[in-house]
Every structure is written in structure tokens, then in C-alpha cells.
Amino acid sequence: MSQTCLSCLPDRQGRINLESQMSNFKSSLMSRIQELFKKKSSRVLNIYCTAGFPQLNSTIRVMQALQKNGADIIELGIPYSDPLADGPVIQESGAIALHNGMSIKVLFEQLKGMRDLHGDYSAKVTVPVILMGYLNPVLQYGFEKFCSDAAAVGVDGLILPDLPIREFETEYGQTLRKYNLDFIFLVTPETSAERIRKIDSLSTGFIYAVSSSSTTGKDKDFPDVERYLQKLREMELKNPVLVGFGIKDKATFQSACKYADGAIIGSAYIKALKENPEEESTSKKFLEAILK
Amino acid sequence: MINRTIALAKYKGTFEQPDIFGYYGTFGGAYIPEMLHPNVEELKNNYLKIMYEEGFQKAFRDLLKDYVGRPSPLYYAARLSEKHGAKIFLKREDLNHTGAHKINNTIGQILLAQKLGKHRIIAETGAGQHGVATATVCALMNMQCVVYMGEKDIERQAPNVARMKMLGATVIPATSGSKTLKDATNEAIRDWINNPTDTHYIIGSVVGPHPYPDMVARFQSIISEEIRWQLKVHTGSEVPTHLVACVGGGSNAAGTFYHYLEDFTVQLVAVEAAGCGVQSGRSAATTQLGKPGVLHGSKSLVMQTEDGQVVEPHSISAGLDYPGIGPLHAHLFESGRGTFLSATDAEALESAFELTRLEGIIPALESAHALAGLNQLKLTAKDTVVVCLSGRGDKDMSTYMAAMEKT
Numbered sequence: 001m002s003q004t005c006l007s008c009l010p011d012r013q014g015r016i017n018l019e020s021q022m023s024n025f026k027s028s029l030m031s032r033i034q035e036l037f038k039k040k041s042s043r044v045l046n047i048y049c050t051a052g053f054p055q056l057n058s059t060i061r062v063m064q065a066l067q068k069n070g071a072d073i074i075e076l077g078i079p080y081s082d083p084l085a086d087g088p089v090i091q092e093s094g095a096i097a098l099h100n101g102m103s104i105k106v107l108f109e110q111l112k113g114m115r116d117l118h119g120d121y122s123a124k125v126t127v128p129v130i131l132m133g134y135l136n137p138v139l140q141y142g143f144e145k146f147c148s149d150a151a152a153v154g155v156d157g158l159i160l161p162d163l164p165i166r167e168f169e170t171e172y173g174q175t176l177r178k179y180n181l182d183f184i185f186l187v188t189p190e191t192s193a194e195r196i197r198k199i200d201s202l203s204t205g206f207i208y209a210v211s212s213s214s215t216t217g218k219d220k221d222f223p224d225v226e227r228y229l230q231k232l233r234e235m236e237l238k239n240p241v242l243v244g245f246g247i248k249d250k251a252t253f254q255s256a257c258k259y260a261d262g263a264i265i266g267s268a269y270i271k272a273l274k275e276n277p278e279e280e281s282t283s284k285k286f287l288e289a290i291l292k
Numbered sequence: 293m294i295n296r297t298i299a300l301a302k303y304k305g306t307f308e309q310p311d312i313f314g315y316y317g318t319f320g321g322a323y324i325p326e327m328l329h330p331n332v333e334e335l336k337n338n339y340l341k342i343m344y345e346e347g348f349q350k351a352f353r354d355l356l357k358d359y360v361g362r363p364s365p366l367y368y369a370a371r372l373s374e375k376h377g378a379k380i381f382l383k384r385e386d387l388n389h390t391g392a393h394k395i396n397n398t399i400g401q402i403l404l405a406q407k408l409g410k411h412r413i414i415a416e417t418g419a420g421q422h423g424v425a426t427a428t429v430c431a432l433m434n435m436q437c438v439v440y441m442g443e444k445d446i447e448r449q450a451p452n453v454a455r456m457k458m459l460g461a462t463v464i465p466a467t468s469g470s471k472t473l474k475d476a477t478n479e480a481i482r483d484w485i486n487n488p489t490d491t492h493y494i495i496g497s498v499v500g501p502h503p504y505p506d507m508v509a510r511f512q513s514i515i516s517e518e519i520r521w522q523l524k525v526h527t528g529s530e531v532p533t534h535l536v537a538c539v540g541g542g543s544n545a546a547g548t549f550y551h552y553l554e555d556f557t558v559q560l561v562a563v564e565a566a567g568c569g570v571q572s573g574r575s576a577a578t579t580q581l582g583k584p585g586v587l588h589g590s591k592s593l594v595m596q597t598e599d600g601q602v603v604e605p606h607s608i609s610a611g612l613d614y615p616g617i618g619p620l621h622a623h624l625f626e627s628g629r630g631t632f633l634s635a636t637d638a639e640a641l642e643s644a645f646e647l648t649r650l651e652g653i654i655p656a657l658e659s660a661h662a663l664a665g666l667n668q669l670k671l672t673a674k675d676t677v678v679v680c681l682s683g684r685g686d687k688d689m690s691t692y693m694a695a696m697e698k699t
């Protein structure tokens with residue numbers, strides 16, 4: 001597919017994205033995330049990994065291994081002392097990463113050059129990269145500086161689960177737009193249709209459908225979730241929907257993909273990395289089991 | 293005093309309740325993941341309506357009177373007054389059922405939870421006083437009760453753990469992070485995320501996402517409502533020169549200050565836990581060591597590293613061992629409306645023994661910090677001071693005994 005005029009192509013609902021056509025050249029180029037969903041509108045696999053886990057310097061190696069073995073998007077978690085929305089597995093990986101010395105500053109240092117054409121091409125990270133973190137460390141770093149540095153190293157989007165919609169609208173959204181960062185909101189089975197519409201209008205990139213009201217790593221009855229995903233699908237949202245929380249293997253991934261554009265796997269991959277910290281063999285085995 | 297009134301004029305009306313988004317000045321709000329939105333929204337849309345229904349008020353007031361034993365006495369502490377050279381009154385929250393002010397809030401919230409049709413209650417606790425107060429009202433109302441408590445606090449507050457269990461609560465140790473109140477709060481929030489429909493979270497202080505800080509302050513405001521008329525009986529005036537309270541999250545202080553917040557002639561004195569000393573690296577004095585940040589669902593002052601990681605605080609008193617402070621207090625601090633002091637572990641211990649010997653009252657370690665704050669005020673014979681004695685010292689006997697052995 002030609003890269004030059006993607007925004008002139010109708011989107012999945014057959015609409016032409018006039019807004020991005022009218023804006024300046026840079027933002028008329030779709031973000032890496034939007035491009036991905038143009039090319040691949042089903043079975044998109046987003047893998048979560050914690051920056052600085054298992055080792056401080058394994059971040060890039062883990063990302064490369066994920067990309068090489070078939071991950072479509074990498075969601076990189078910024079470790080935090082009080083990760084409210086995370087279950088025990090991701091909490092523990094974050095605690096280890098913090099102990100290893102990970103911080104936002106160190107992370108940007110590590111990510112610098114990941115998109116660099118002059119670097120080793122085989123090692124270059126080309127898939128979309130999303131940072132997932134909590135608001136407090138980002139505020140301390142400086143919200144604008146964070147966005148600016150993230151964009152500069154080639155990050156495509158952010159997930160900050162404790163950034164409220166109202167503060168996004170009044171304060172932070174404009175900074176994200178200034179740096180062309182996608183912002184991914186969460187929805188849950190309890191989110192009202194009206195609120196889902198609102199979230200869809202504010203989100204860019206995709207929408208993160210929490211597969212049940214739960215912290216990460218919880219098992220849930222999948223059939224329960226299907227009705228909710230069906231409902232989301234029927235709403236014909238402007239953003240693609242990825243299912244997060246509770247996806248751990250081929251079966252759960254496939255069920256998610258029946259109703260959504262893809263899914264996000266976090267705890268299960270972290271668990272595998274914990275058992276075998278050798279990132280290439282772990283990622284190969286893990287992703288093959290899901291994708292083959 | 294006049295200067296204070298003039299300087300604060302521009303803040304008039306910003307203390308008694310937050311704006312509709314939950315902000316006191318620049319602090320507050322509801323910084324919660326989407327999973328908590330329905331719960332918090334339900335509470336936000338209903339709490340004022342429910343709280344001020346006639347039936348609710350009657351049930352709340354009746355329980356406070358007949359079950360908690362309110363009004364709690366306002367006691368003129370003659371010998372303590374003599375020592376400080378000012379009239380000192382103790383607001384005896386230690387005489388409440390379960391031994392602290394915490395029950396004012398749990399009575400209110402359990403009635404609210406019933407109105408919202410919830411069947412299961414969760415809570416976090418530090419000293420165990422809030423856990424006991426929650427387990428108590430759950431027994432009373434026949435509701436399932438789960439209390440999260442830091443592993444370290446479970447060890448140092450054993451009698452309260454036993455009380456909670458006897459009352460039928462399940463006590464779940466929080467084993468992450470510093471294993472204290474902050475981590476217990478994280479676990480309680482995670483529980484709420486995982487149980488979005490049947491569970492009400494009874495937060496134990498004026499912290500958390502809007503509307504919790506306002507709701508808890510209103511339930512605790514009974515303290516200052518009583519102080520006003522009781523002080524009038526004692527002295528002929530409703531208005532003291534100083535109100536003194538310890539601050540962990542800030543609920544007993546919010547209750548003590550509440551009906552005087554807009555009365556700028558009254559000096560509001562909040563005493564934080566300095567631990568081993570504010571600059572020792574082992575402290576919980578949030579206003580001195582904290583920076584604006586987001587913790588447990590609201591923007592406030594938070595003790596944190598340069599990287600924005602929340603630090604592990606220290607205080608001898610489990611109830612003050614918290615790296616944050618309610619948004620109302622952050623606003624009182626930032627605006628200059630409140631005077632923020634701190635007392636070390638050693639100063640608090642000394643004041644606990646002093647009160648015991650002068651007045652025959654063994655205070656909770658938390659409350660002992662408020663008493664220690666008196667030593668830092670330049671009091672004169674014209675001053676009338678009300679100290680909130682937020683709780684009794686039974687739970688702290690092992691700490692007190694260890695201190696006695698040392699001397």
C-alpha cells in the first residue's frame with residue numbers, strides 16, 4: 001500500500017478522514033498505529049512488557065524479540081511504585097525493574113535510536129510502540145517534556161490509565177496532539193454507551209477494551225465477555241478495539257479476535273519471561289504458541 | 293490574626309467543599325482508572341442527596357448517640373493547661389466506641405452503602421482503628437467485610453487485628469511495597485476494581501478520589517459541630533484561638549477544623565509525623581517533604597523521589613505512616629490557612645507519657661503527635677486551645693511498654 005496518501009483512503013467504515021487531510025503535512029501522515037490498522041484490521045497482537053525487566057538493559061532486546069516473532073504492537077510499561085490497575089505479575093515485574101534502576105530518564109536513553117535508520121537495520125524497531133504508565137512519574141518528569149521526549153525517540157502513543165477524561169480535555173490532550181502522540185483510553189463492560197462514544201471521540205490509535213472489570217492478570221469467563229465485545233463491535237466506533245486483561249493463550253486470543261480487531265497480552269508474557277529470561281527463545285516459543 | 297484574615301480573603305469559600313470536579317484549590321479531582329469510574333460516579337452523584345435525607349440523618353445521628361456514645365466530651369485539661377500556660381481542652385474522640393474518631397465515618401459510610409444496595413465492604417487500615425471501626429459497623433449491619441492491612445502494621449498492631457477477626461472481618465495482608473498503609477490502600481483499590489458492582493469501599497480518611505475527601509470530611513465534621521456548642525458551654529464562646537489535630541490522611545483534623553474552616557480568626561494547627569526527624573530520611577511529614585503529585589486517586593502533596601516514585605514513609609505511629617495527605621489539607625497548607633507542624637517519634641512518645649501522668653489518659657500514638665505540637669506553639673494565658681484526642685492508646689501498649697523498658 002502506498003505510504004503517501006493513506007489519509008485519502010476511506011477508513012474501515014468507509015469514511016474519508018477529512019480532518020487529517022486538512023491538517024498540516026506531518027499530521028496528515030497517519031501515525032504508525034493508524035497505519036498498522038489500515039494494513040491489518042484483524043488479529044492484531046499487542047504484547048505488553050515492562051521496561052527494565054528482567055534486566056535493566058533488556059528493554060530493547062525484549063522489544064526486538066517480540067517484533068521478530070510476530071508482535072504487531074509493543075506496549076512498554078513504565079514501572080511505578082503504586083501500579084493500581086495492575087495485578088501481581090506485572091506489579092512484581094515493575095518492582096524488579098525499579099530495583100534494577102529503571103526510570104523515565106533511563107528509558108528514553110534506552111529507546112533513543114530504536115527507530116534509527118543508520119543503526120543495525122535488523123535490530124531496528126519498526127512496529128508501533130506505546131508507553132503505558134501512571135500519571136505521577138510523568139507529572140514529575142514534566143508532562144510536556146515527557147511527550148516531547150517520547151515523540152523524539154519514536155514512541156507512537158500513550159496509555160495513562162489514571163489520567164481522567166476531564167483533565168485530558170482541559171489540560172493534557174492538547175500537548176499530546178502537539179507531539180502527534182496517540183492516546184489510548186480504556187473501556188469496561190460497565191462503561192455506558194454514551195461514555196464509550198465520548199471515549200471514542202477522544203481516543204486516537206485504538207481503544208483498549210478491558211475484558212472484565214479487573215486488574216491485569218485475572219482469569220475471567222470468556223463467554224461472559226463476548227456479549228460486551230459484540231456490543232462494542234455493533235457500535236461501529238471510529239477507533240479499532242483491542243481486548244486487554246485476561247488474554248493469555250491461543251484460545252483466548254482467538255476468542256477475542258472474533259469480536260475485536262485484536263488483543264493485548266501482558267501478564268502471561270511477563271510470566272514466561274520470568275521463567276526464562278532469555279528474551280529471544282521465550283518470545284519465539286510464546287508467540288508461536290499463539291499465532292501458529 | 294487580622295493579617296491572616298486579609299491574606300486569606302481570596303480563598304474564602306474554597307475550604308468547606310471542593311468544586312464540582314472535586315478540587316480544593318489545585319488539589320483533589322478523581323484520578324482513577326476507567327474500571328473505577330462507575331463506582332465513583334455512582335457515589336459522586338448520590339452522596340449528598342443520600343447524606344442529607346431526613347431519614348438518613350436520623351439514622352446516622354441516632355447511631356452516633358446511642359451506639360458510638362456521642363457527643364464525645366470536651367474535657368478541660370487543667371494540669372495540661374497549667375503546663376502550657378493556656379486553656380487547653382481535649383476533644384475526647386478516644387472515648388468513642390472502638391476507641392477513635394474513625395467510627396464517625398464508618399457509621400456514615402455503612403448507611404450509605406446500604407442505600408446504594410451494596411452487600412460487601414472493603415477497607416484499608418494502618419493502625420487498625422479504621423479496620424476495627426469498619427469491621428464493627430459490618431457486624432452491626434450484617435455485611436461481609438474485608439480489610440487490607442500492611443504486613444508490617446499487622447505485626448505492630450496485633451490487638452486490633454484480633455479485634456477485626458473476632459468481629460468477623462477477613463484481614464488480608466498487603467505484602468507489596470512498604471507493607472504499610474499506602475500498600476493496603478492499593479490493595480483495597482484493586483479489590484474494588486475487581487468487584488465493581490456489589491462492593492463499597494469505605495476509605496478511612498479524607499483521601500482518595502472525589503467525592504471521598506468531601507464525604508469523609510462531612511461525616512467527621514460532627515467533631516467540630518460539637519466543639520462549637522461545648523466550648524460555648526465551657527467558656528462562653530464557640531471560638532477557640534487554636535485547633536490542634538494530628539494528620540495522617542487528615543480525617544480527624546478535617547473533622548476538628550470543619551466548622552471553623554471559614555472562621556479565619558481560628559488558627560488551624562495540623563501536626564504531621566516527623567518520624568526520626570524531617571531530614572532523617574525516615575519521616576512521614578508530607579507537607580515538608582512532599583511535592584504535588586497523584587496518589588490513590590487524587591492530586592495532592594505526595595512524598596516521592598525525583599522520578600515520581602512514591603517513597604516509603606516512616607512513623608512510630610501506624611496511623612500516620614502515610615506518604616500523602618488529603619487534598620483539603622494540601623490546600624490548607626498551600627493557601628496558608630493551616631499551620632503545619634511535625635513531631636518526631638520521640639516527641640510523640642514523650643507527650644503520650646506526659647498526658648498519661650498529668651491527666652490519667654493514655655492517648656493513641658497518633659493523637660500524641662497532636663499533643664507534642666502544643667510544645668511548638670507560643671501559647672499565652674489568653675489562648676483557648678482545643679486538641680483532638682483522636683484515639684486511645686490501648687492498641688499501642690506494646691510500643692509504650694518497650695519505651696518504658698528503655699528508660
Ligand SMILES: Cc1ncc(COP(=O)(O)O)c(C=O)c1O
Binds near residue numbers: 496498610
Ligand atoms: C487514633 C488515630 N488518630 C489519627 C489517625 C490518622 O488518621 P487521620 O489523619 O485520617 O485522622 C489514625 C489512623 O489510623 C488513628 O487511628
